[in-house]
Amino acid sequence: MSIALWVIATLLVLGGFLYYRSSLLVTSLGIVGMFAIGSWFDIVGPVLWILLALVLVPLNLTPFRRGVLSKGILNAYRKVMPEISETEKDAIDAGTTWWEGELFRGAPTWKNLHSIQKAELTAEEQAFLDGPCEEICKMMNDWEATHELADMPEHVWQYLKDHKFFAMIIKKEYGGLEFSAYAQSRVLQKLAGVSTILASTVGVPNSLGPGELLQHYGTKEQKDYYLPRLANGQEIPCFALTSPEAGSDAGSIPDTGVICKGEWEGKEIVGIRLNFNKRYITLAPVATVLGLAFKLSDPDKLLGDKEELGITAALIPHDTKGVETGRRHFPLNVPFQNGPVRGKDVFVPLDYIIGGPEMAGKGWRMLVECLSVGRAITLPSNSAGGVKSIALATGAYSYIRRQFRLPVGKMEGVQEALARIGGNAYLMDAVTSFSTKGIDLGEKPSVISAIAKYHMTEKLRACMDDAMDIHGGKGICLGPNNYLGRGYQGVPVAITVEGANILTRNLMIYGQGAIRCHPYVLEEMLASAETNAEGLKRFDKAIWGHIGFGMSNFVRSLVLGLGFWRFTSAPFSDSTAKYYKQMNRFSANLALLSDVAMGVLGGSLKRKQRISARLGDMLSYLFIASATLKRFEDEGRQKDDLPLVHWALQDTLYKLQESQLALLDNFGAVGKTMKAIMYPFGRIAKRPSDKLDSKVAKILLVPNASRERLGQGQFLAPEGQFGYLEQTLRDIIAAEPLFDRVRKAADDRRMPFMFLDKVAEKGKELGVLSDEEVDLLRRAEQGRLRVINVDDFAHEDLIAGKHAREVALASVKKQDNAA
DSSP states (O other), X not given: XXXXXXXXXXXXXXXXXXXXXXXXXXXXXXXXXXXXXXXXXXXXXXXXXXXXXXXXXXXXXHHHIIIIIIHHXXXXXXXXXXXXXXXXXHHHHHOOOOHHHHHHTTSOOHHHHHHSOOOOOOHHHHHHIIIIIHHHHHHOOHHIIIIIISSOOHHHHHHHHHTTGGGTTSOGGGTOOOOOHHHHHHHHHHHHTTOHHHHHHHHGGGSSSHHHHHHHHOOHXXXXXXXXXXXXXXXXXXXXXXXXXXXXXXXXXXXXXXXEEEEETTEEEEEEEEEEEEXXXXXXXXXXXXXXXXXXXXXXXXXXXXXXXXXXXXXXXXXXXXXXXXXXXXXXTOOOSEEEEEEEEEEEEGGGBTTOGGGTTOHHHHHHHHHHHHTTTHHHHHHHHHHHHHHHHHHHHHHHOEETTEEGGGSHHXXXXXXXXXXXXXXXXXXXXXXXXXXXXXXXXXXXXXXXXXXXXXXXXXXXXXXXXXXXXXXXXXXXXXXXXXXXXXXXXXXXXXXXXXXXXXXXXXXXXXXXXXXXXXXXXXXXXXXXXXXXXXXXXXXXXHHHHHHHHHHHHHHHHTTGGGGSOOSOOSTTHHHHHXXXXXXXXXXXXXXXXXHHHGGGGGTOHHHHHHHXXXXXXXXXXXXXXXXXXXXXXXXXXXXXXXXXXXXXXXHHHHHHHHHHHTSHHHHHHHHHHHOTTXXXXXXXXXXXXXXXXXXXXXXXXXXXXXXXXXXXXXXXXXXXXXXXXXXXXXXXXXXXXXXXXXXOTTOOSOOXXXXXXXXXXXTOSOHHHHHHHHHHHXXXXXXXXXXXXXXXXXXXXXXXXXXXXXXHHHHHHHX
């Protein structure tokens, strides 16, 4: 054996052990074996054996490795480790790691993904969707609420209270519905397709709010009093967190509570004197009980030795002396109840703290734990529901609306936009189903919730833009027949709340994900904080595991980058197999780049927000693609849905690839080196083709099984805006052969597809249509005109507020004078 051949063989053996993540001992024995073979062929002499021993013996001799090598690394680690604030620590500790952790490890086990139980509704939950949820959708008139009342009508409010829409999250023992997170998501999707006001109003009490906090942390007395009243609608809750000076940085809220003595119901007690100024609080103007977050201090040490206790959460009745509520914000013509709340020298008992005095100062941990759940439900579900309804409506409109003698949906430019809407509708429903299933399995997925909130609201924004482009004038003229306008106006609200999207992408997703999902970083941080022998033992195990993990991901990225990703495992051998294999490669790249970024930048990675954001994009897109593949499997691998699946995955993995390349192109010499390793032959993922766009668009244009699955669960009753669109679509399709028959009988090839009522009369006159067919053409024309026409108004009907009343009174007076 030649020296070159032995060296190559040894490197391949070492690479194989690293690729498959063998233990240190097994890898060491493998190298020793190769050296033994080298000795047999007189290639390896004593000097090389000595050098090998100097490397392997210290590493495998645990007392030496731990007492010398690991201890030295630990001392250096403590000097460079970035300081973590208490709020950051609480945020990290609050969440749990689920499938996203598997993706971060560089070698996903796809069997684990598909072994997760499919999200399903119970019979009770399905009955609620088919009953009360369907009924409230019929009752809700979004134009009346947004333009005429600036609120939902009283009978809608009452129906929501009577049927416990605000109590989906409350346990049955307190009179609530105790629905799963998945069921809550399905309800919100259906409501969002009808009205943003309706979905927001129902979503907030079932997300971060008093009900959720009480069930997890409240005292028995608090639970027994408030939860039944919240369940039956006797109390309307809100939660006041955001202040003018502290929006996304909720940990810096300036609102204060001071423990002191004061008078309460004629007696002197130890309580809390509150001063607060909150804004953007949904349901505040109508709330009867206010959840409040504030910084609590105890300057006189009435509770203990600590003066600054930290963020605390309390429940305050709205009629408490000094509390000011009732005014409203006006969020972009989508006037759900939202407004400021203020309090000046508000004195309350200590038992108003959620969980009682022993929970003083523990409010931030409470909030981030609950928000990690709620953020994954409300806004992602509202966004997914909105896009599902938009997909059906825009597809129907694109077939009904004709230009140049053909449906606009058959034009390639329109099909490009339709494909984005359809593909994203499929993907978004997949993400909400998968993430809420995680919650139902007991997870508190802080990273997944940030992914879902950011990407679903951004996709809502993009799809709404596409829908508006296709609808043109129909979309921009507000009125009762406009089913896009208010939703379009309200999109920035979803982008802004529960953590602004810029913050979520640049700081939250990867900021938490790098620590929570990495298999070793959190353990290293925790171990380094311990100063005893056990801490060194833990650190030794974590740091050498981390080093081996990094080396493995380097080898995996190098091997897979050379094209061997095509030979990696996939759970299926059909046309989806390539996506699993590409994700194997991208997962290894993410794991390697994370270690490189943390190693090169250290604590400054927190400040390199664009690098952090792109790493977060990679993790996000891997999760989104996983959810899409999971949906396809859960629904029985429906062949007709493959265009939707291919579009969603190709778009997602292409964006992942571009985020990765953008990171590498902006990471200096390190980025260039990593790019050579990861992309020696250039890009591997392609964006969806024009042909695929056309296939997705065609699914949206006409009724079919895939289209039904895409819009599953949305409100499509004839009473609703989308119900008449669906009926008109079916009528227009049925009318086309009748139109062709009349045109042929009349020998008029230039007859336009319009004035179908006149076409019906012509067909009756020529004797080529039955009475039923004449009625069908007339009904199709009525529906067609309703779909393409827009509303118009008298001038005075568009004047709002005080001036509108003055104009109306002047008009009445003028009429009286004329009489």
